[in-house]
Amino acid sequence: MRTIDQVPPHILTLLGDKGFDTADLRLAVRSDVDMDGRYADVWLVLCGDDFAVLSGYDRVQTARKPLATLPEIKPCFEQLDYRHFDFAQMEEPKVEQLISGNHLSVNVGGERQILCRFSHTRLTDMNLFIALFSKLKEGGCITDADFDREDSLFCPKCGMRYPDQARKLCPKCMDKGTLWKRILFFFGKYKRYVALSMGFMVLNVVLSIVSPLVGSQLLYDEVLVDAGTPWYGQALLYILILLGFRLLLLGIQVLQGRTVAKMSARVVYDVKDTVFTAMQKLSLSFFNSRQTGGLMNRVNSDAQSLFDFFVDGVPNIAVSATTMIGVCVIMFTMQWKLTLVVLTCVPLFFFAIRFTFALFDRLWRRRWSSFHSMNSQLGDSLSGIRVVKAFAKEGVEGARFEAANARATASDCSVRQRSATIWPLLGLIINVSTYIVWLVGGWMVVKGTLTFGEYMTFSAYMSMIYGPVGFFAQISSWWTNCTNSIQRIFEVLDARPDVCEAENPVPMPEMQGAVEFKDVSFHYVVNKDVIKKASFAIGAGQTIGIVGRTGAGKSTIANLITRLYDVSDGEVLIDGVNIKDIAMEDLRKNISIVSQEIFIFMGTIADNIRYARPDATMEEVIAAATIANAHEFIAKLPEGYETYVGDSRRRLSGGERQRISIARAILRNPKILILDEATASMDTTTERRIQEALTRLVKGRTTVIIAHRLSTLRDADVLAVIDEGKVAEYGTHAELFARKGIYHKLYTLQLEALKNVGVE
Amino acid sequence: MTEQELKNNDLSQEKESLMAVADIKYITPENGVFRRTAGNLVALTFRGMGENGADLECPRVLLHRSFPFTMPMEYLSVQDTEFNEIGMIRDLRAFDEQTQALLTQELERKYFCPEIVRVLSVKERFSYSYWEVETSAGAVEFAVHDTFRNIIRAGNNRVLILDVDGNRYNITDTDQLDAQSLRKIEMYL
Numbered sequence: 001m002r003t004i005d006q007v008p009p010h011i012l013t014l015l016g017d018k019g020f021d022t023a024d025l026r027l028a029v030r031s032d033v034d035m036d037g038r039y040a041d042v043w044l045v046l047c048g049d050d051f052a053v054l055s056g057y058d059r060v061q062t063a064r065k066p067l068a069t070l071p072e073i074k075p076c077f078e079q080l081d082y083r084h085f086d087f088a089q090m091e092e093p094k095v096e097q098l099i100s101g102n103h104l105s106v107n108v109g110g111e112r113q114i115l116c117r118f119s120h121t122r123l124t125d126m127n128l129f130i131a132l133f134s135k136l137k138e139g140g141c142i143t144d145a146d147f148d149r150e151d152s153l154f155c156p157k158c159g160m161r162y163p164d165q166a167r168k169l170c171p172k173c174m175d176k177g178t179l180w181k182r183i184l185f186f187f188g189k190y191k192r193y194v195a196l197s198m199g200f201m202v203l204n205v206v207l208s209i210v211s212p213l214v215g216s217q218l219l220y221d222e223v224l225v226d227a228g229t230p231w232y233g234q235a236l237l238y239i240l241i242l243l244g245f246r247l248l249l250l251g252i253q254v255l256q257g258r259t260v261a262k263m264s265a266r267v268v269y270d271v272k273d274t275v276f277t278a279m280q281k282l283s284l285s286f287f288n289s290r291q292t293g294g295l296m297n298r299v300n301s302d303a304q305s306l307f308d309f310f311v312d313g314v315p316n317i318a319v320s321a322t323t324m325i326g327v328c329v330i331m332f333t334m335q336w337k338l339t340l341v342v343l344t345c346v347p348l349f350f351f352a353i354r355f356t357f358a359l360f361d362r363l364w365r366r367r368w369s370s371f372h373s374m375n376s377q378l379g380d381s382l383s384g385i386r387v388v389k390a391f392a393k394e395g396v397e398g399a400r401f402e403a404a405n406a407r408a409t410a411s412d413c414s415v416r417q418r419s420a421t422i423w424p425l426l427g428l429i430i431n432v433s434t435y436i437v438w439l440v441g442g443w444m445v446v447k448g449t450l451t452f453g454e455y456m457t458f459s460a461y462m463s464m465i466y467g468p469v470g471f472f473a474q475i476s477s478w479w480t481n482c483t484n485s486i487q488r489i490f491e492v493l494d495a496r497p498d499v500c501e502a503e504n505p506v507p508m509p510e511m512q513g514a515v516e517f518k519d520v521s522f523h524y525v526v527n528k529d530v531i532k533k534a535s536f537a538i539g540a541g542q543t544i545g546i547v548g549r550t551g552a553g554k555s556t557i558a559n560l561i562t563r564l565y566d567v568s569d570g571e572v573l574i575d576g577v578n579i580k581d582i583a584m585e586d587l588r589k590n591i592s593i594v595s596q597e598i599f600i601f602m603g604t605i606a607d608n609i610r611y612a613r614p615d616a617t618m619e620e621v622i623a624a625a626t627i628a629n630a631h632e633f634i635a636k637l638p639e640g641y642e643t644y645v646g647d648s649r650r651r652l653s654g655g656e657r658q659r660i661s662i663a664r665a666i667l668r669n670p671k672i673l674i675l676d677e678a679t680a681s682m683d684t685t686t687e688r689r690i691q692e693a694l695t696r697l698v699k700g701r702t703t704v705i706i707a708h709r710l711s712t713l714r715d716a717d718v719l720a721v722i723d724e725g726k727v728a729e730y731g732t733h734a735e736l737f738a739r740k741g742i743y744h745k746l747y748t749l750q751l752e753a754l755k756n757v758g759v760e
Numbered sequence: 761m762t763e764q765e766l767k768n769n770d771l772s773q774e775k776e777s778l779m780a781v782a783d784i785k786y787i788t789p790e791n792g793v794f795r796r797t798a799g800n801l802v803a804l805t806f807r808g809m810g811e812n813g814a815d816l817e818c819p820r821v822l823l824h825r826s827f828p829f830t831m832p833m834e835y836l837s838v839q840d841t842e843f844n845e846i847g848m849i850r851d852l853r854a855f856d857e858q859t860q861a862l863l864t865q866e867l868e869r870k871y872f873c874p875e876i877v878r879v880l881s882v883k884e885r886f887s888y889s890y891w892e893v894e895t896s897a898g899a900v901e902f903a904v905h906d907t908f909r910n911i912i913r914a915g916n917n918r919v920l921i922l923d924v925d926g927n928r929y930n931i932t933d934t935d936q937l938d939a940q941s942l943r944k945i946e947m948y949l
């Protein structure tokens with residue numbers, strides 16, 4: 001028999017001691033906070049008709065970790081508090097969501113009582129608990145189907161809590177290899193470049209490794225020695241050879257760098273493109289929970305860090321590894337004793353570099369975040385400059401910026417100061433080890449066990465080893481950062497839109513335009529219904545007016561008709577077909593909305609009007625603008641339809657923006673037109689003119705008009721009054737007026753207001 | 761009267777009229793009595809605020825802080841179960857000790873926000889950071905997503921942390937933390 005949380009045996013024993021019939025265990029859930037606000041283990045258990053709330057400390061498991069991951073310890077429970085209830089007397093269990101704690105309350109004998117407190121972590125379980133509790137109360141039976149939620153909040157492998165419930169992905173156990181494989185997929189297109197750069201890389205390494213042999217040993221042991229060797233006196237020739245060698249190496253390095261840069265830039269371009277396209281497809285709720293600007297910035301910087309890694313990192317791994325191995329082999333064959341001396345200093349250097357990078361990673365991040373907050377502070381006061389000036393607050397803004405600036409400067413200073421100290425210290429390690437080699441090597445040369453040329457070559461090789469060692473010391477942090485970036489990129493790529501097209505969408509290129517709401521409920525935030533079981537119908541070609549208090553849910557209804565969000569319960573039908581089954585393209589093509597929050601894109605006015613139908617001719621654009629009463633003011637602008645608007649370009653008045661967006665909507669020629677306070681910022685004459693033009697246009701079209709001003713709704717066939725998410729009144733003007741309800745009140749109020757103006 | 765005084769006078773008058781227009785109902789020790797119900801909830805009798813000047817009886821009231829960070833005990837909004845405001849408490853400290861204790865406990869439950877006293881470990885895994893801390897309410901582990909948005913600096917040294925579930929944790933003064941704890945969280949500040 002399944003309960004919500006599995007009750008461990010020692011708790012069952014404890015309950016048995018209190019006289020519970022634990023064989024008849026019906027429901028059990030665990031909370032993590034006791035009544036005094038301490039983390040504890042609180043068990044709510046229903047056995048038969050007895051209900052117990054048992055709080056205390058469980059010595060084996062806590063509510064935040066599953067049992068499986070912990071070693072076996074003899075369980076014991078330190079009891080703090082125990083309460084007992086009669087199930088028959090408990091009514092109306094309710095989760096009360098507070099700011100950052102929650103209550104589970106219940107009516108016992110008509111008096112509301114708090115059963116337990118719990119943190120947000122337990123919210124899902126508690127909601128399930130009250131659902132099942134109510135079901136039992138009504139005499140129902142709990143079946144496995146009641147538990148069809150995703151099974152666990154925790155990773156089955158390591159017991160770590162999934163950070164993101166929507167994506168069951170444990171960062172610890174995640175297959176990082178797959179991540180890299182997926183990113184490599186982006187390189188697949190550029191196989192030729194990959195092969196080319198590999199080739200260059202091999203050449204580069206080989207040449208760098210032999211270069212000291214040519215450069216030092218040849219010079220000192222063959223050229224600059226006593227007469228008699230074949231190279232004696234050929235200094236010029238030798239220099240030329242050396243130069244040629246250098247040029248060759250340089251050429252290869254340049255070619256390699258260019259190939260890699262070209263390839264990586266293209267890959268990063270692809271990544272950004274893919275991410276942005278993926279982001280466009282996501283539903284609004286994804287953006288609601290994140291900062292959009294920040295998101296795109298992050299994608300940009302993540303793509304940049306990928307770029308750096310692939311341009312600098314990956315080739316360097318190969319180059320460094322081969323160089324290091326090659327150099328070591330050569331050094332050992334030349335002089336193994338001296339090599340050992342060199343290598344003793346290497347680990348010291350390695351760990352010093354590692355430490356330094358860990359430190360700087362922290363410092364740079366702090367610097368980055370303080371600069372970030374300084375910049376957003378600056379952006380904030382600049383974009384709000386009108387308000388700042390209106391209230392004469394330039395001084396305050398200056399002071400605020402100064403504070404942020406000071407913080408940023410301080411963190412910047414600390415980074416720079418430390419790096420000014422640490423890098424020379426690291427140099428010292430290299431210097432000291434060089435001195436040691438000079439000492440030992442010099443002594444060997446004097447003793448004659450080493451030629452001078454060998455000695456110089458050896459020194460050259462020794463200096464070649466520190467680069468790769470330093471590189472490998474920092475590669476792990478680099479690697480981690482880059483894996484993080486990749487993971488974040490895939491977070492966007494993998495996010496599933498909540499609103500997605502049905503598998504076999506019904507094509508509806510030609511809609512009639514009948515809309516029906518059937519017991520629709522909807523919430524933006526869990527447990528806070530904005531629309532509550534709303535039902536109403538709009539006939540094809542009808543005009544419906546929606547009124548209601550601010551915040552009643554009018555715009556939300558518009559969002560549901562356009563399917564920007566999916567309903568949480570009930571259904572929205574268009575021409576009798578559930579909106580979830582209709583092909584997205586047809587839906588979008590047939591519905592136009594002028595929303596309350598108008599957005600004007602960067603571009604010309606013509607572009608803005610044509611946004612939804614880029615193929616529209618200019619004649620159509622002008623016609624749409626004329627109907628929307630926008631033509632008049634556009635024609636007066638010096639650049640006419642080619643005036644640049646949006647962003648911080650030319651400012652349009654509120655009514656002008658609304659008219660452009662109306663033109664945008666009607667150019668689409670939709671079957672269903674939604675006007676959400678579309679004419680609210682206009683004077684009544686202009687509104688009237690637009691409406692008259694619209695009535696001719698909207699013949700045979702379903703029109704939804706949302707407005708506070710009742711005069712806006714005079715052409716509506718039916719009216720709906722929305723109150724607190726419900727359809728409070730529905731009918732024609734005459735019907736509603738006769739009902740003497742909310743509408744009647746609203747109407748008389750507005751009428752009176754007008755009369756008063758007339759009197760004065 | 762000097763010009764300055766005139767101006768001041770003007771301002772204070774304007775302030776008064778603003779208050780008069782808003783007409784906020786303040787609950788004071790004189791006109792309001794809070795008490796605990798049998799079910800461990802809070803009830804209020806608001807004198808003279810009912811119909812025709814009768815006492816307004818509210819079997820259950822909820823409290824809401826208007827300035828949760830800077831003035832946790834002042835300007836408390838007292839609401840009924842439908843979240844409509846019944847009145848405001850200007851300063852809780854004006855009430856007797858018993859009432860203070862009662863309402864403070866109620867607030868503490870609503871704004872459950874353990875104080876972090878020691879940071880045991882902070883680990884970064886991808887864009888999440890995993891915290892293991894000791895708080896005033898006991899030891900706890902939690903995960904934070906998007907540390908930029910969910911670690912909030914509220915005031916000078918005060919830090920508020922929101923975990924993935926929406927739980928809150930508070931550090932009143934980062935300077936009061938021991939050096940090791942501070943070093944672990946330094947980069948988020």
Ligand SMILES: Nc1ncnc2c1ncn2[C@@H]1O[C@H](COP(=O)(O)OP(=O)(O)OP(=O)(O)O)[C@@H](O)[C@H]1O
Nearest residue numbers: 288524525530549550551552553554555556557596
């Ligand atoms: N994206 C959102 N996330 C969370 N809550 C939201 C969101 N959008 C709206 N709400 C809330 O939903 C409720 C209904 O909002 P809606 O925009 O539908 O009201 P409205 O009737 O159009 O009001 P108005 O007349 O002011 O335009 C409001 O309480 C609002 O705060």
Ligand SMILES: [Mg+2]
Nearest residue numbers: 554555556596
């Ligand atoms: Mg609205």
